[in-house]
Amino acid sequence: MRIDFSPVLSRLDYLLEGLAVTVLVAVAAIFLSFALGLLLAICRISRTRGLRIFASVYIDVFRNTPFIVQLFFLYYGLPEIGIPTDPMPTGILALSLACAAGNAEIIRAGIETVSKGIVDAGRSFGMSGYQIYRYLILPNALRIAWRPLGNAFVNLVLTTSVLSTITVNDLAGNAANVSAETFKPFEVYLTVLVTYCAVTFTVSGIVNSIYALLFSRVAERPVMRGHA
Amino acid sequence: MIEIDNVDKHYGNLQVLSAVSMQFQDGEVTAILGPSGAGKSTLIRCINCLELISQGDIRVDGMSVLDKHRTAEIQKRTSMVFQHFNLYPHLTALGNITLAPTKVLRQSRAQAEAKAMELLKMVGLENKAKRYPAELSGGEQQRVGICRALAMNPRHLLLDEVTSAIDPEMTAEVLRVIEDLAGQGTTMILVTHEIEFARRVADRVAFMERGSLVAHQDADTFFNRQSDERIARFIDKMKH
Ligand SMILES: Nc1ncnc2c1ncn2[C@@H]1O[C@H](COP(=O)(O)OP(=O)(O)O)[C@@H](O)[C@H]1O
Numbered sequence: 318m319r320i321d322f323s324p325v326l327s328r329l330d331y332l333l334e335g336l337a338v339t340v341l342v343a344v345a346a347i348f349l350s351f352a353l354g355l356l357l358a359i360c361r362i363s364r365t366r367g368l369r370i371f372a373s374v375y376i377d378v379f380r381n382t383p384f385i386v387q388l389f390f391l392y393y394g395l396p397e398i399g400i401p402t403d404p405m406p407t408g409i410l411a412l413s414l415a416c417a418a419g420n421a422e423i424i425r426a427g428i429e430t431v432s433k434g435i436v437d438a439g440r441s442f443g444m445s446g447y448q449i450y451r452y453l454i455l456p457n458a459l460r461i462a463w464r465p466l467g468n469a470f471v472n473l474v475l476t477t478s479v480l481s482t483i484t485v486n487d488l489a490g491n492a493a494n495v496s497a498e499t500f501k502p503f504e505v506y507l508t509v510l511v512t513y514c515a516v517t518f519t520v521s522g523i524v525n526s527i528y529a530l531l532f533s534r535v536a537e538r539p540v541m542r543g544h545a
Numbered sequence: 546m547i548e549i550d551n552v553d554k555h556y557g558n559l560q561v562l563s564a565v566s567m568q569f570q571d572g573e574v575t576a577i578l579g580p581s582g583a584g585k586s587t588l589i590r591c592i593n594c595l596e597l598i599s600q601g602d603i604r605v606d607g608m609s610v611l612d613k614h615r616t617a618e619i620q621k622r623t624s625m626v627f628q629h630f631n632l633y634p635h636l637t638a639l640g641n642i643t644l645a646p647t648k649v650l651r652q653s654r655a656q657a658e659a660k661a662m663e664l665l666k667m668v669g670l671e672n673k674a675k676r677y678p679a680e681l682s683g684g685e686q687q688r689v690g691i692c693r694a695l696a697m698n699p700r701h702l703l704l705d706e707v708t709s710a711i712d713p714e715m716t717a718e719v720l721r722v723i724e725d726l727a728g729q730g731t732t733m734i735l736v737t738h739e740i741e742f743a744r745r746v747a748d749r750v751a752f753m754e755r756g757s758l759v760a761h762q763d764a765d766t767f768f769n770r771q772s773d774e775r776i777a778r779f780i781d782k783m784k785h
């Protein structure tokens with residue numbers, strides 16, 4: 318058997334279209350799952366019992382069921398009760414809902430490690446509960462949660478490939494089509510693996526840059542002398 | 546004026562304050578001394594509404610800490626400086642000092658920053674305004690902590706062992722700031738183990754032991770004409 322990438326190159330446009338869909342879906346789901354995860358984390362440790370219970374049940378349900386089943390449930394199940402579904406929006410929704418559960422746990426852990434001392438300080442100066450959350454707890458919790466969240470975002474990118482099972486034309490989906498047309502699975506999937514790698518490296522890079530930009534001088538570390 | 550009236554404080558079964566009554570007059574510096582675990586921190590945290598009292602009453606300028614609607618006002622009038630600084634790690638020195646004035650007192654950013662720079666200058670840190678707490682030494686962090694408390698224009702400053710978490714060679718710079726404030730007539734309640742310092746700055750001294758107020762005397766009587774033998778021994782021990 319001869320290794321031959323020319324069929325891959327001839328279908329490059331189609332594969333790039335898939336890549337664009339993957340990136341779009343990933344970016345949308347990263348933002349949505351982050352916002353939803355933040356809300357869930359706050360509910361999870363809220364003083365209101367109802368919110369606490371809602372958040373724990375949500376998190377437990379989503380973390381203890383397979384993503385592909387959640388996806389099929391939404392995509393094939395909802396139309397049955399009269400809610401029409403479309404592959405891409407449903408895919409983004411399913412991915413966001415599922416990843417929000419994991420993000421919520423990461424952010425909650427971050428919130429719980431924020432020192433009681435700074436909360437005391439905020440309270441002692443008469444800051445309201447909302448102000449303490451907004452200006453003291455969340456910025457520090459997100460700094461602590463940022464790297465684990467970055468790992469979660471990378472996982473999310475990889476999980477977008479599952480959406481091809483509900484006919485989303487993402488990179489994995491289009492790759493399967495090209496592979497079937499060209500009978501060159503080795504070349505096709507090798508190309509696609511490298512591409513996924515490039516995407517996740519980019520995501521990690523962005524996550525790390527944001528950390529460096531926002532938090533590099535904040536973390537506890539040896540005192541640096543002579544830089545103003 | 547701060548009036549403490551027959552205050553008890555329990556944590557579960559543990560009684561931390563028992564029947565404490567005392568008054569702090571405006572313009573006075575009161576040092577609170579006593580062995581570790583005596584309830585000194587708890588007492589000033591109760592004044593600042595960081596802890597709820599179990600019995601009795603505390604009134605700050607006539608407002609009771611039991612009145613929930615007054616909590617915010619009492620906290621505006623009493624500012625804490627913490628043993629472990631409790632600076633906000635994600636904000637610069639300037640950000641630490643201006644946060645509560647802008648959010649609680651609703652000062653403009655410019656006004657708050659001007660005041661903050663003035664305070665930083667007073668404690669000799671005007672060139673460290675843009676540093677983060679992790680980039681400051683303990684003594685510098687605590688001086689920022691003092692500025693943060695003063696930026697609220699409190700009527701009463703509460704200081705909890707503000708030098709005990711600092712390297713010995715840096716305590717002097719912090720004590721000097723407090724001494725200046727005392728000289729300017731700021732009302733202060735300061736919990737401290739620095740007996741010589743208390744002798745220099747305090748108008749009155751309170752001595753606590755196992756949750757009770759054992760003595761509350763003017764500083765001269767306390768240090769120079771102490772009649773209670775146990776307190777005299779404590780003073781003697783702290784000197785060395
Ligand atoms: N949040 C708390 N829960 C339970 N016990 C506490 C708490 N805070 C303080 N205590 C206890 O109350 C006692 C007095 O503490 P504290 O006021 O910090 O004493 P001091 O400042 O005089 O050293 C100690 O025995 C301490 O362990």
Ligand SMILES: [Mg+2]
Nearest residue numbers: 585586587706
């Ligand atoms: Mg203490």
